[in-house]
Amino acid sequence: MSYAAPAGRGVPPLPAESRVRSGRGGDAIFRVLLTVFGVAVIVLVAAIACVLTGAAMPAIRRFGPAFLWTSRWDPVHNIFGALPFVFGTVASSALALLVAVPISLGVAVYLVEIAPPRTSIALSFIIELLAAIPSVILGLWGIFVLAPWVRSAVEPVLSAVLGWLPLFSGPQYGIGLLAAGIILAIMIIPIVSSVSRDVLRAVPAEQREAMYALGATRWEVISRAVVPYGRIGIIGAVILGLGRALGETMAVTMVIGNRPQISTSLFQPAYTIAAVLANEFSEATSDLYLSALIEMALVLFAVSLIVNALARWLVARATSHARAAR
């Protein structure tokens, strides 16, 4: 009787039912909330694309696609061509890849195939610390340590040995394309080597064991079985590094010399898209000038979108392929 009465009044079922209903409501609200914040990331990237395109429109209408391959940059007469900056960006990034890719590959191979596990963990940590150095600090070091070293030790040697090439001729400033390429290489080595390391680590052990069973040396295993197997992922890692190099701003601005010219010599100063944004953006006097600068930011955005999509696709293909084979 004492507990039949509440049951008869229907008290116990009621809270349960209402809890279910309100609970479902809570779940639905929570799901919507989470979805909104998840979708916010997509909206943000779309907003960046729209805002940049909108703000770049005056320059796009005025100069058309020729903006990218004319080389007169003349804020006084409102004539803007981005070629010197495109050249500087591409040249400094290419140079960075040339220096960084062999080193990063060596690092990745050593970490995965040669070093004992404990050493490998410690070295990975140290190399990732390199990525944690703020860009502006590397730039400071570039101005006062790297550039003088390049001028006094690297450029004289290069011009003495390879001076007959236009690439290594002309006056030696220290500050210039070569210094920018070196500092970019330092900045992308951590990402290229750590992604390559993950790719090599995903190569199935059978691949190595089969080669060893055939009597191969360790180097033959690495160069013929492991690295070729991971080549797609390694290409992805290199493209990821390229993406970083193309958009890197502070350290490059501080050592590249900031002169909008196209020169065949690596010793000469140059200018990159990111650097001209950093230097001229807050001083842009006319609307068209500002719009031209924003168009260059839009170019960087588009390039980084393509590069990231490509690299992501390649790395995912390499690692999931290996996972399936395992």
Place this chain on the structure above:
Amino acid sequence: MAGGACDLPRAGGAVIVLGRQSARRRVTDRVMGWVCLAAILVAVAPLASVLGYIVIQGASALNWAFFTHLPAPVGEPGGGMANAILGTLTLIGLAACVGVPVGILGGLFLAEAGDGRLGWWIRFTADVLNGLPSIVVGVFVYALVVVPMHRFSALAGGLALGVMMIPLVVRTTEEMVRLVPSSLREASLALGIRWWVTSLRIVLRTATAGVITGIMLAVARIGGETAPLLFTAFNNQFWQAGLDQPISSLTVQLFTYSIAPYDDWHRQAWAAALVLMAITLLLNVAARAAGRQRFTMGGR
């Protein structure tokens, strides 16, 4: 792709032709091992050089005034970067207001409901945002906030850094939440606790240490950013006047001082580099220590 199937016979064929390990092959093996070791040394050398110079040059320039005084006018010796230190902290605080909630809830979405096509797109755009040159984020915030407000402001700078923080927090939150054993979630659901309560009070709470680690790493990264602040927060040689006014930061101040032609400013730049590097390293090492603890707990 039939990489595995077609690589092996080709590689194997070459090896069989070579037969027993000749001296030449053994020497090549040894030498290439050294080459890889050399690559490690070349990669680590700049780190050693940067840290060495920062410590030597920075320590000799660092003094108490650096932390307590405003920048001195050109030509006057002394002065400090007290305003820039406070400015960097303010900007990080503002950035966290944007980056932490969006990042955590977005990451929770990916972990809890992100296996479909929408999840793929969110992950993809988060990666794009993460790889976006920071200067582009600066240009975006300039067009979005600075142009309508007609002035540089701390708010704009904080927003730029906050945007950069979002993808970092999203991805670490997702990873950490996915590490939470599903038995915990199932036990909670089996007790009749609602999904949303389970998600927030059981799953996210269990992952708290990992999520905080991710936030620390994100703060270390954005605290060292300069490019997105150049034309959003701008710079300021005095104490900050308000959130809608230009604000100084350690990084922008470091940049300004290092490209100026004054020796005294260069010394201050090295001191700023030492302080910034110390904070960055401390955050990284602390986050890594916390992260390792978290992983061993998950592994048990």
